[in-house]
Amino acid sequence: MYKALEERVRKTLLHHIHERYKTDVPLVTERPPELSMGEIASPVCFELAKRLKKPPRALAQEIANSLKPIPGVARVEVAGGGYLNVFIDRAGFFRATCEEASKESTGAPVAAVPGAHKVIVEHTSINPNKAAHIGHLRNAVLGDTFARLLRYTGHRVEVQNYIDNTGVQVADVVLGFLHLEPQSLDEVRGLAAAPKFDYVCWDLYTRVTQWLAEDKSRLRMRADTLKQIEEGHGAAAQMAEIVATAIVDRHLKTVGRLGIGYDLLTRESDVLHLKFWDSAFEMLKQRGAIQLATSGKNQGCWVMQLPSNAENPAETAAPAPEEEPSELAEAKIIVRSNGTVTYVGKDIAYHLWKFGLLRKDFYYRRFGQSKDETGVWVTSSVPGAGSHPEFGHAREVYNVIDARQAYPQQVVAAGLRGLGYTEPADRLKHFSYNVVALTPRCARELGYEIPEEDAKKPYIEVSGRKGQGVKADDLIDRLEASAGKEVESRHPELAGTAEGRQMVDAISKGALRYFLLRYTRSTVIAFDFHDALSFEGETGPYVQYAVVRVQGIWRKGAERDPQFAGGDAIDPAEHGTVERFLAPGAGDDLWELIALAGSLDARVEAALTAQEPAFLTRYAFELAQAFNVFYHKHHILSEEDPWKRAFLLKLVWLARQQLVATLALLGITAPEKM
RNA sequence: GCGCCCGUAGCUCAGAUGGAUAGAGCGUGUGCCUCCGAAGCACAAGGCCGGGAGUUCGAAUCUCCCCGGGCGCGCCA
Numbered sequence: 063m064y065k066a067l068e069e070r071v072r073k074t075l076l077h078h079i080h081e082r083y084k085t086d087v088p089l090v091t092e093r094p095p096e097l098s099m100g101e102i103a104s105p106v107c108f109e110l111a112k113r114l115k116k117p118p119r120a121l122a123q124e125i126a127n128s129l130k131p132i133p134g135v136a137r138v139e140v141a142g143g144g145y146l147n148v149f150i151d152r153a154g155f156f157r158a159t160c161e162e163a164s165k166e167s168t169g170a171p172v173a174a175v176p177g178a179h180k181v182i183v184e185h186t187s188i189n190p191n192k193a194a195h196i197g198h199l200r201n202a203v204l205g206d207t208f209a210r211l212l213r214y215t216g217h218r219v220e221v222q223n224y225i226d227n228t229g230v231q232v233a234d235v236v237l238g239f240l241h242l243e244p245q246s247l248d249e250v251r252g253l254a255a256a257p258k259f260d261y262v263c264w265d266l267y268t269r270v271t272q273w274l275a276e277d278k279s280r281l282r283m284r285a286d287t288l289k290q291i292e293e294g295h296g297a298a299a300q301m302a303e304i305v306a307t308a309i310v311d312r313h314l315k316t317v318g319r320l321g322i323g324y325d326l327l328t329r330e331s332d333v334l335h336l337k338f339w340d341s342a343f344e345m346l347k348q349r350g351a352i353q354l355a356t357s358g359k360n361q362g363c364w365v366m367q368l369p370s371n372a373e374n375p376a377e378t379a380a381p382a383p384e385e386e387p388s389e390l391a392e393a394k395i396i397v398r399s400n401g402t403v404t405y406v407g408k409d410i411a412y413h414l415w416k417f418g419l420l421r422k423d424f425y426y427r428r429f430g431q432s433k434d435e436t437g438v439w440v441t442s443s444v445p446g447a448g449s450h451p452e453f454g455h456a457r458e459v460y461n462v463i464d465a466r467q468a469y470p471q472q473v474v475a476a477g478l479r480g481l482g483y484t485e486p487a488d489r490l491k492h493f494s495y496n497v498v499a500l501t502p503r504c505a506r507e508l509g510y511e512i513p514e515e516d517a518k519k520p521y522i523e524v525s526g527r528k529g530q531g532v533k534a535d536d537l538i539d540r541l542e543a544s545a546g547k548e549v550e551s552r553h554p555e556l557a558g559t560a561e562g563r564q565m566v567d568a569i570s571k572g573a574l575r576y577f578l579l580r581y582t583r584s585t586v587i588a589f590d591f592h593d594a595l596s597f598e599g600e601t602g603p604y605v606q607y608a609v610v611r612v613q614g615i616w617r618k619g620a621e622r623d624p625q626f627a628g629g630d631a632i633d634p635a636e637h638g639t640v641e642r643f644l645a646p647g648a649g650d651d652l653w654e655l656i657a658l659a660g661s662l663d664a665r666v667e668a669a670l671t672a673q674e675p676a677f678l679t680r681y682a683f684e685l686a687q688a689f690n691v692f693y694h695k696h697h698i699l700s701e702e703d704p705w706k707r708a709f710l711l712k713l714v715w716l717a718r719q720q721l722v723a724t725l726a727l728l729g730i731t732a733p734e735k736m
Numbered sequence: 737g738c739g740c741c742c743g744u745a746g747c748u749c750a751g752a753u754g755g756a757u758a759g760a761g762c763g764u765g766u767g768c769c770u771c772c773g774a775a776g777c778a779c780a781a782g783g784c785c786g787g788g789a790g791u792u793c794g795a796a797u798c799u800c801c802c803c804g805g806g807c808g809c810g811c812c813a
Contacts, residue, residue: 095756105755108793142756229813363811398811405813468740469808584741593748597775599761607775615772672752680750690776699772
């Protein structure tokens with residue numbers, strides 16, 4: 063509701079200034095620091111004063127006096143040196159917010175706006191050769207939450223998880239099963255069917271890394287293995303298929319514990335076998351987007367020139383004709399002199415497909431052994447039976463990839479641009495985030511040797527190749543154990559019941575998702591079990607608890623009075639009492655909660671524009687905090703004035719609606735009790 | 737060397753698009769369960785926003801220069 067009103071105020075002011083002063087100024091609105099200053103403020107008169115050479119305060123006064131009434135606004139005041147402070151019509155805002163909230167879905171996906179363009183969000187994309195760790199979880203949770211935000215605002219969203227099943231990381235594990243700890247195909251199949259196969263591979267991968275380091279000649283074996291896997295034949299390829307498929311299955315189960323799923327798994331092997339690259343290569347050559355270097359250090363390679371000035375690609379797009387590509391420092395190799403394509407080359411082809419610009423498509427089937435029709439879709443190299451949804455053909459693409467990969471992402475965009483697809487290139491967004499590191503204390507706790515000079519650092523990055531890091535399932539297990547203890551101490555009667563398990567599940571999931579989302583994307587998370595396992599303060603369970611308190615009120619109310627109706631109590635709005643309870647002064651604290659509860663739309667908007675899910679965790683916390691303050695101040699069930707009681711109940715209902723909706727966007731549910 | 741990110745309370749972090757008195761959580765100290773659940777609430781202590789210059793009516797936020805940290809820049813993926 064707040065967003066709509068803010069926009070209306072902004073438009074009215076702009077129009078008014080345009081009419082009265084015949085000038086257009088950039089107009090921003092903001093939240094005043096205190097409620098006594100209104101709910102919407104604009105410093106526009108400072109800017110206007112500069113242009114008109116008049117004192118800002120006088121201008122503000124003029125505008126405030128001459129402005130026609132704005133629907134939903136009670137009054138406009140002048141404050142400070144020339145601020146325009148807008149005071150919302152409290153009762154009207156309350157009614158409108160309740161109206162909106164009653165239509166709100168509480169978690170179910172919102173139907174896309176008819177005719178909406180498709181947005182692809184790619185996230186997770188873990189190498190399928192070992193167990194997922196906390197860094198992967200940050201990726202998946204960020205991507206999943208952003209997709210929820212897009213869906214909530216009416217976008218058509220397709221979530222993809224890219225599976226690099228033909229890369230060196232898979233090859234390393236296959237190498238381990240072939241040479242380091244030889245196993246037959248059947249034996250590997252057996253291992254892959256066992257529960258903790260991803261942990262087995264985690265350890266094997268570590269040993270292979272060391273084994274390769276011990277004797278560099280073994281790198282040749284790896285190259286051969288990789289080649290076999292890429293070409294898709296031989297024992298190595300079969301083993302890679304078994305390993306990758308089983309690990310992907312493990313990853314899906316792990317992220318599934320946090321409520322994360324996908325529309326499509328795209329496999330690199332299918333990109334290769336369907337020769338997506340060949341098509342892309344032709345396009346790139348035809349458009350001159352890549353050149354064959356005829357001399358210099360890159361001789362024999364196909365290279366792409368990158369604009370040296372990223373901010374102004376147009377200026378550098380056309381190089382001087384006499385310039386030799388081989389001499390350009392900014393050239394990026396796309397095809398090696400031996401004719402094989404690099405990773406970015408494949409990625410360019412894949413992204414052409416994402417935008418529907420490649421004249422090729424995958425085949426599709428359901429993932430998994432079971433023949434059910436519910437499994438996630440996965441790409442295939444061979445025609446499958448039956449129909450499938452249309453995949454790809456996005457207008458906009460978000461790639462959730464950590465900040466270290468900013469450069470390759472730029473190369474992909476440059477590739478699109480080189481083909482003349484400037485608009486798709488602009489709509490290819492790198493949803494960048496920083497890594498999850500460990501605090502030195504945490505690293506020592508896990509038994510890693512930390513040099514003295516590193517012990518003072520705020521965080522240290524550990525090596526996945528060395529098998530260091532916190533495995534996702536281990537962390538979730540610890541959270542569940544910890545939540546289980548809390549639940550048991552509060553509700554011993556629920557031990558072992560389905561309700562108890564659901565409670566533990568909701569709390570641990572809520573704590574973890576909230577923890578990973580509360581940091582802004584550019585922050586390196588210094589992971590520590592103490593913070594991640596906390597259920598107090600700014601955490602998911604704190605917000606969940608606010609919702610649980612509402613259920614408590616309803617439950618208690620129903621126990622005492624069979625007629626009690628909770629959120630559906632008599633509508634106080636219809637009896638003219640809302641104005642009384644929200645009157646400036648006495649009603650300020652209630653109004654504060656309402657103003658915040660009505661700001662969900664504005665916060666969602668901000669989170670989307672800034673691509674910053676952390677804005678929403680912040681909002682959830684603020685709202686829960688405001689509700690808790692309200693809860694302690696007003697005792698609802700013992701309120702004697704029936705109108706006041708009805709009003710407070712409606713307010714409780716509203717706060718709950720907004721909290722539940724916000725949590726749903728964060729992928730968190732609140733249990734009935736906790 | 738070039739490019740990107742970061743430096744805010746003892747610790748971990750918010751302060752998007754420049755705005756009014758820089759905020760949370762954790763930790764510390766003190767209160768509050770006969771009262772809708774204390775996974776909570778209230779109060780207190782704690783800050784040259786890394787340093788310096790500049791732009792502006794106004795700078796934690798923008799520009800430049802330092803200092804300190806992290807990450808990229810491969811015929812790896």
